[in-house]
Amino acid sequence: MASRVDRSAFSEWLWTVDHLLLAGFVALMLGGVVLSFAGSPPVAERLGLEPYFFVKRQALYLFPALAVMLGASMLTPRMVRRAALVIFALGLVALVLVLFTGVEVKGARRWIDILGFSIQPSEFIKPAFVILIAFLLSEAGKRPEVPGRLFSILLFVMVAALFIAQPDFGQTMLLLMVWAALFFMAGLSWVWIGALGLLGVASLGSAYMLLPHVTARINRFINPGSGDTYQVDTALEAIVQGGWLGRGPGEGTVKRILPDSHTDFIFAVAAEEFGIIMCIVLLSVFAFVVLRGLTHARREPDPFVRLATAGLMVMFGIQSAINMAVNLNMMPAKGMTLPFISYGGSSMLAVALAMGFVLALTRKRPRPSRTAPVVVRRVARVPIDPVK
């Protein structure tokens, strides 16, 4: 163990990083591999791959993911900002490219091939987006002459437009919620909050009225008899069958008929095999990580660091909460991955990057105290001993 006296970069990192938060992230990553044993073999079989194809892939992703997370956690807030800017710029280019060269899967262009890797740019642009918005809003707070709010609105419209073009309504909704949360935490006046809230309700209403598949999904949730609630019903049945302690690893049957058992419905599959108690443990880890990250943000005096940390944790938290709520039939079905747990390379790396940023931003560092500058009105009169 590095001594506190050791001032090398590693030991500095080791002593300043939040160990509990780090432990929480690593636990979720490892948990994801364990749960993929339950969720992914049936999917692999359906695709004609060997049963543990996705398990192996997920385990392999652990290494780059860990590297990205730890690497990002070593950055200083200033470097985080810069990294975010670079990633955002690259991401925007990729998002435009994906519209033209992307591979169409299930009617949406979300994937792009870069150097033989299939990458989902929207995943990577999310954390960068959060950090840039946090920067813009904090600057706007510091220097009123900077039109940070206007810029952040423009930024959001730009990214949201690219997301909708794919189309990817789930990610757009997530982006909107995180963006709104950032505005809220940046101290938006309640008048504006009210106005934006109305806008949100109106846009949800219009989505319900105008987009047929949104209409169908919400109708199905409100009135299960009105349509095909196959996935959600099956997920619920899986959880109930698992009971408190689960049926045991590999004993689940419902996963065989859930189409997205390794991604969107991994939580239900985990419940069937490992039991509701394990699910509550998993839920607790998510809750712990999110609340601890937000606690850091609350204590953080620097507006940028506070907003960036809180924004990233809100994104992580919303994603996990929506995924679990959908699995438990508490809200209309919405394709949303469970961070660190669901299968997917891009999602895994992007979440690792985002949480690396969080670790970087929540590191203990010698902070400039946020007390006001002291104006010295008088120079103390120091008695001058005459040198005699």
Next chain:
Amino acid sequence: MSLAASDFSPLAASARSRAQAPRVSAVVSRSMAEDAGTPGRVVVVMAVFALLYGLIALRLIDLGMSDETSSSGYIGAQQAILAARPDLVDRNGELLATDIKAPSVYAEPRKIVDVDEAIDKLSSVLPELGSDAMRKRLESDAGFIWLKREITPLQREAIHRLGIPGIGFLTENRRFYPGGPTAGHIVGIANVDEQGIAGLEKYLDGQGIADLQHFGFATDQALKPVRLSMDLRVQHVVRDELSKAMERYKAIASVGIVLDVHTGEVMAMSSLPDYDPNDPGEALKPENLNRATAGVYEMGSVFKSFSIAMALDSGKVTLDSKYDATKPIRIGGFTIHDFHGTRRVLTVPEIFVHSSNIGTAKMTLDVGIDQQEKFFKRIGLLDKVDTELPEVAAPLLPRKWSEITAMTASYGHGISVSPMQTAVAGVALINGGMLIEPTFFPRTATEAAKGAKRVISKRVSDMMRYLFRLNAVEGSGRNARVAGYMVGGKTGTADKVVDGRYAHDRRRNSFLAAFPMDDPQYLVLVVLDEPKPEEGKYYATAGMNAAPTVSKIIARIAPMLGVVPHMSEDSDTTLVSY
């Protein structure tokens, strides 16, 4: 002066202790004012997340508390295979019905990887599983379905070797009837779920077996065998002789019943054609109906026994009473003839022996039609006979008890009763006058006496025994005699109703007999449906076919039932005294 320049820069101020801050609050910058609110906003966000996660946790706990409905199909299946029934044995302990272990094959469609492959392989052993309906069921997301219940061990082995995932076996109890059709109508049928659906099997369900099964107590060990009153040997003889008679006289159906006259126990009951309970589909064919209890027929002259017993018991008629049978009776457009026309005045025994319709009708009118209806009611001919068998038909009665219907009913026309009903009433005529409810379960004479009801006096019963015996000595029942057993009985030859008219070429013959007539032990009733004349003979009356069939049955069963023959005196010609 040693004041550092840095002291004046804002950054350097941070080095100072926070204690200094309050003193300078007056110069708090604008940015501070805005920042002051935002940590509070983060707390709001934290509260929202705490609430969200809390709700999710509550939902999980709620789901955990909910009933594990599991797949109900499997639970049902578990209950079905746990079900067991008691063995059924005859009065001597011979096995009639038992449970054997049989494998059943089921599928868990969710676990089947490749439905096409599974169906291909399965149908190589069980071809009936290759249907489209089965494919649909296997493609469903059901948790459990039966593929085929109760397959053979060989089939089980073959399917097991195919190694299809999602296909499994459960060993369950299967009902097996070692006797096959011999006692099929009595024993009945239990279905694949071990529920009685016919015969005594169904009766037992009503007696609590079903409840036991429901609560899971009906396990193999807990159930004692259930003993029936039936004697499998007697049952076999009756069925054997009936089938021989049907072949010999080209009859289309037949019924044979043997009752213990003191206990009302059914010693044998056979109705041909019958079915093998191991092949339950057979039971549904209409021709395999249990005619003994579930069929009602005009019994014909057999009914004269009841009419004469009624007349004698009324006290208005004695054995010496005489009735003019010289002319047919004409009433309301009908004419009542005698088949064996004597055209003279007949005494009561002569009416019985010559089976005179005219005499019986006149005698009935003499006593009164109300009296007749009351007597028929008393002796159980007007109500559904009460036995343990679920398959029981109610008699078909004349709509109005008028003079004409009373007269036809007196010789067994215009009133349809079941053969079992006839036999039970017959028992009361010869056992001293007690009507005993029949039973398919063992009963002692004392137990029977408690529930018995006197319907005629002992004296009239003795007269009836004399008449029955007389008829076998010099009347239509001569062919029923068996050396040493003193058989007595009454024939009945009833023209069948075809298209609403009596057809003279189709008849239903019966013979109601008991033995030995000096101390009756058992009653035997045989009914043959549409017997044809034997080759070289012109008639096919009951005396020509039903009576000899009874004779053959008695000759075989009397030794089995322990009835001692009296060979020393010429018993076959001796009349009983009365």
